[in-house]
Amino acid sequence: MANSHAAPRASLFRKYFRALFAAVVVPLLIAGGIEAWFGYHDQRARLNDLLDAEARMAAVKIQDFIEGIRDQLGWTVLLPWSENTSDRRRLDTSRLLRQVPAIESLTLVDPDGIERLFVSRIGLNRIDSGRDLSFTPAVIGARSQGVWFGPVTFHGGSEPFLTMAVSGNRSAVGVAVADVNLKFIRDVISEIRVGETGEAFVLDWPGRLIAHPDINLVLRADQAAQQPLQELREAIRAQPGEATAGRDISGRSVLAAMAQIPGVDWSIIVKQPLAEAFGPIYAALWRTGIVLIAGAILAAALAYWLTQRMVGPIRVLEDGVARIGAGQFDHRINLTTSDEFEHLATRFNEMAGELSVSQERSERIGRLRRFLAPQVAELVDRTGENGLLDARRVEVVAVFCDLRNFTAFSANANPESVMGVLDEYYDALERVVGAHEATLISFSGDGAMVLVNAPVPCPDPALRAVNMACDMQRSVQTLLVRWRALDQRLGFGVGLAMGPATVGRIGSEGRLHYNAIGNVVNLASRLCSSAENSEVLVDSVAAAAVGSRVSLVDLGTRTMKGFDQPVPVFAAVVDRIPLTQI
Amino acid sequence: MRRRDFIALAGSVAALTIPAGAQASPVIGYLGSETPERYSSRLAAFREGLAQLGYVEGRNVNIEFRWGEGRYNDLPALAKELAARNVTMIVAAGGAEVALAAKSATTKIPIVFEMGGDPVALRVVDSLSRPGGNLTGVSSLSVEVSRKRLEFLQEVRQGRNVFAVAINPTSPTSGSQLKNLYAAADSLGLELIVLKAHSEEEFNGMFTAVTEMRAGGLVFSSDPYFAYRSPQLAALAVRHAVPAITQSRDFPIAGGLMSYGGDFNQSHRQSGIYAGRVLKGEKTSDMPVQHVTKVELYINLKAAAQLGVSFPPSLLTSADGVIE
Numbered sequence: 001m002a003n004s005h006a007a008p009r010a011s012l013f014r015k016y017f018r019a020l021f022a023a024v025v026v027p028l029l030i031a032g033g034i035e036a037w038f039g040y041h042d043q044r045a046r047l048n049d050l051l052d053a054e055a056r057m058a059a060v061k062i063q064d065f066i067e068g069i070r071d072q073l074g075w076t077v078l079l080p081w082s083e084n085t086s087d088r089r090r091l092d093t094s095r096l097l098r099q100v101p102a103i104e105s106l107t108l109v110d111p112d113g114i115e116r117l118f119v120s121r122i123g124l125n126r127i128d129s130g131r132d133l134s135f136t137p138a139v140i141g142a143r144s145q146g147v148w149f150g151p152v153t154f155h156g157g158s159e160p161f162l163t164m165a166v167s168g169n170r171s172a173v174g175v176a177v178a179d180v181n182l183k184f185i186r187d188v189i190s191e192i193r194v195g196e197t198g199e200a201f202v203l204d205w206p207g208r209l210i211a212h213p214d215i216n217l218v219l220r221a222d223q224a225a226q227q228p229l230q231e232l233r234e235a236i237r238a239q240p241g242e243a244t245a246g247r248d249i250s251g252r253s254v255l256a257a258m259a260q261i262p263g264v265d266w267s268i269i270v271k272q273p274l275a276e277a278f279g280p281i282y283a284a285l286w287r288t289g290i291v292l293i294a295g296a297i298l299a300a301a302l303a304y305w306l307t308q309r310m311v312g313p314i315r316v317l318e319d320g321v322a323r324i325g326a327g328q329f330d331h332r333i334n335l336t337t338s339d340e341f342e343h344l345a346t347r348f349n350e351m352a353g354e355l356s357v358s359q360e361r362s363e364r365i366g367r368l369r370r371f372l373a374p375q376v377a378e379l380v381d382r383t384g385e386n387g388l389l390d391a392r393r394v395e396v397v398a399v400f401c402d403l404r405n406f407t408a409f410s411a412n413a414n415p416e417s418v419m420g421v422l423d424e425y426y427d428a429l430e431r432v433v434g435a436h437e438a439t440l441i442s443f444s445g446d447g448a449m450v451l452v453n454a455p456v457p458c459p460d461p462a463l464r465a466v467n468m469a470c471d472m473q474r475s476v477q478t479l480l481v482r483w484r485a486l487d488q489r490l491g492f493g494v495g496l497a498m499g500p501a502t503v504g505r506i507g508s509e510g511r512l513h514y515n516a517i518g519n520v521v522n523l524a525s526r527l528c529s530s531a532e533n534s535e536v537l538v539d540s541v542a543a544a545a546v547g548s549r550v551s552l553v554d555l556g557t558r559t560m561k562g563f564d565q566p567v568p569v570f571a572a573v574v575d576r577i578p579l580t581q582i
Numbered sequence: 583m584r585r586r587d588f589i590a591l592a593g594s595v596a597a598l599t600i601p602a603g604a605q606a607s608p609v610i611g612y613l614g615s616e617t618p619e620r621y622s623s624r625l626a627a628f629r630e631g632l633a634q635l636g637y638v639e640g641r642n643v644n645i646e647f648r649w650g651e652g653r654y655n656d657l658p659a660l661a662k663e664l665a666a667r668n669v670t671m672i673v674a675a676g677g678a679e680v681a682l683a684a685k686s687a688t689t690k691i692p693i694v695f696e697m698g699g700d701p702v703a704l705r706v707v708d709s710l711s712r713p714g715g716n717l718t719g720v721s722s723l724s725v726e727v728s729r730k731r732l733e734f735l736q737e738v739r740q741g742r743n744v745f746a747v748a749i750n751p752t753s754p755t756s757g758s759q760l761k762n763l764y765a766a767a768d769s770l771g772l773e774l775i776v777l778k779a780h781s782e783e784e785f786n787g788m789f790t791a792v793t794e795m796r797a798g799g800l801v802f803s804s805d806p807y808f809a810y811r812s813p814q815l816a817a818l819a820v821r822h823a824v825p826a827i828t829q830s831r832d833f834p835i836a837g838g839l840m841s842y843g844g845d846f847n848q849s850h851r852q853s854g855i856y857a858g859r860v861l862k863g864e865k866t867s868d869m870p871v872q873h874v875t876k877v878e879l880y881i882n883l884k885a886a887a888q889l890g891v892s893f894p895p896s897l898l899t900s901a902d903g904v905i906e
Contacts, residue, residue: 091899094899
């Protein structure tokens with residue numbers, strides 16, 4: 001009993017949890033998945049635009065830096081060399097170096113391509129050195145295009161420099177060539193912030209790093225270390241207009257976009273760590289995850305609560321059903337949950353009531369069956385007792401029978417054969433009594449008493465009783481044929497008498513008997529005692545009631561104990577009395 | 583029983599606290615060639631740089647100082663002393679001598695140097711971009727621009743073609759600077775008188791010689807020994823009425839005529855930043871030698887007026903600081 005309590009409770013919890021989990025978590029999972037999917041695509045599109053805009057803006061800033069230097073250089077190529085303006089030029093160049101710290105040295109070239117003035121922060125200044133620079137790429141480039149940018153060179157293998165040449169608006173003003181220290185772009189590049197921690201860096205045309213917020217990376221000029229940045233640029237070039245995922249110099253995953261800086265043909269790349277770029281997505285996923293866990297916990301808690309709510313009434317029901325099953329039909333299951341459980345409890349209670357009624361009924365039938373024929377008992381039960389067994393005075397036929405010489409037989413024979421004989425004997429009598437719908441009042445030893453017309457009245461009780469007595473004789477005689485093998489002296493006699501008697505229940509509740517009391521009972525008993533083997537003795541009243549329907553033989557009168565007058569006795573002729581067989 | 587428990591508990595607490603305490607304060611061994619007083623402005627810049635990385639002396643970093651007090655020959659021994667104290671790192675600030683002394687002392691303890699001159703030429707490092715070994719640092723352009731000093735002084739003293747040059751013969755850069763200066767004098771068409779001084783006692787004689795030899799002025803080569811004694815040199819220049827130019831702005835500020843050289847504030851601050859980065863765990867071999875690109879020109883108009891000289895307009899416009 002204890003085992004069957006625990007196991008189903010666990011499975012109930014599991015079922016509830018599964019159902020609630022499906023109800024709570026699965027929709028969340030689907031919603032979270034959809035959110036993440038669309039969120040990712042929105043964020044990706046947003047990042048494309050954002051990084052693209054950042055790259056363009058950064059490019060503009062770098063361009064401004066270069067344009068600023070170009071504009072400053074432009075001031076030095078305003079005056080034609082034909083005029084005597086050397087002092088003015090010295091002043092201009094001094095001012096330029098002061099204003100533009102990135103310019104390390106400046107060369108002014110006249111229309112013939114001859115170096116006229118060289119001013120440097122480090123080296124010695126040169127005035128009218130007369131060097132012919134007309135065939136240098138800087139002078140040729142500036143003359144043809146107005147502005148010329150040289151390749152980036154790394155001084156001492158470390159510091160990036162750019163040579164830049166600007167020509168004036170007419171050939172007479174010559175060309176200015178400046179060496180620009182690109183370390184100064186650092187001030188510009190450090191200010192560019194993409195999101196929280198995103199940065200920008202600049203690669204020149206061959207892919208060398210020339211500007212990075214960490215100037216050390218530039219100064220190290222380590223081509224191998226810069227390989228990832230070049231790969232990143234190639235990846236962006238492969239997918240133009242889209243932010244591309246890749247790795248930066250420290251191996252971090254980044255999302256990057258690129259813009260070209262015209263003129264110098266550099267690429268500026270803005271990058272944002274992937275973790276930050278997709279931060280909102282990760283945050284959403286985290287939120288979904290937490291909600292999912294919370295949902296699972298909620299489902300478990302709900303399942304537990306529901307299970308506990310179920311288990312209480314179920315245990316009450318279980319207990320109640322067990323008690324009712326054990327026969328305690330007056331037990332009532334007390335549940336006031338105002339739900340199906342209460343309904344079920346009410347049904348159980350009703351069942352217990354019906355079982356109680358049914359048991360009473362079967363007990364009653366059992367009681368009736370003890371002395372009524374089964375079909376009579378059923379009938380009585382169906383129609384109701386209605387005082388049938390109450391005491392009253394009616395006209396009955398009392399039938400007595402017993403075995404002759406049984407006492408002597410039972411004293412000598414072994415107990416098995418005695419009981420075997422009695423079993424067969426009672427069985428035969430009961431069958432006959434049942435067939436005639438008479439009432440078997442009692443067996444006592446080898447004798448039996450049967451009543452006809454009480455407690456259930458029947459038509460023509462005398463005839464019925466005589467026929468029954470003859471049948472008894474016939475069936476017992478058949479048995480006797482065999483029993484004589486055991487004892488030669490065994491025999492069977494029947495006596496019956498008709499008359500008024502008091503009938504009813506006699507005895508305590510526990511040992512209830514139905515019995516008849518009256519002279520007729522005594523007479524029938526005496527007649528039985530008086531009967532020889534195979535005889536059926538009938539009194540005068542019964543004989544008169546039967547009339548000629550059964551052949552009776554008048555045996556005259558016999559004196560009987562307890563009767564003052566000799567009593568007339570008739571014998572019913574039993575067909576085929578197996579005397580001939582003896 | 584109880585006492586044993588207590589001892590066990592106390593032991594475990596001690597075990598927990600000791601490494602935490604040791605981790606909290608790294609020790610910087612700071613090697614300087616002079617005295618704390620002469621270094622005070624440099625030290626302030628250095629601490630500023632350290633603070634930029636979040637290090638404050640006494641709070642999360644300790645600094646062990648060793649001062650050469652002008653005796654440059656003592657520097658290698660002082661550096662070895664620091665190395666023997668097993669400091670977390672060594673900062674060798676204030677010149678090539680200090681850097682070389684530190685380099686000779688250890689090949690394991692990271693060193694951040696601060697110096698003028700080319701660290702590759704002086705064999706402090708193999709390469710600027712990838713110094714290799716256990717040292718890196720900051721280099722200013724002071725040494726490279728000593729020839730510019732001659733040029734500027736010549737511009738002030740138009741018409742004079744003999745100039746005196748002050749050299750510290752013990753400086754590792756003296757040879758290269760002298761070569762540069764001779765080349766510059768050649769291209770400028772000037773004649774040089776080389777005056778050597780490696781102690782304070784020789785300063786006075788140097789200025790007397792300039793006056794006696796009727797040189798147009800005195801150009802100081804880049805040398806920390808001179809730079810840290812700018813006030814003395816300025817006083818002598820004023821007393822002897824000698825137009826002179828040195829590398830350090832302290833000189834015109836103290837009454838000298840002019841200076842042209844690297845910005846020591848910037849270079850010492852940068853050395854502080856580098857020291858902080860090393861403390862943070864960066865490898866010196868990954869840190870390129872930083873050039874402080876800024877070269878500053880300071881002029882003193884009052885001194886010029888007293889000397890009866892005038893600055894050409896081009897110098898006036900390009901001066902980063904003018905003392906009036």
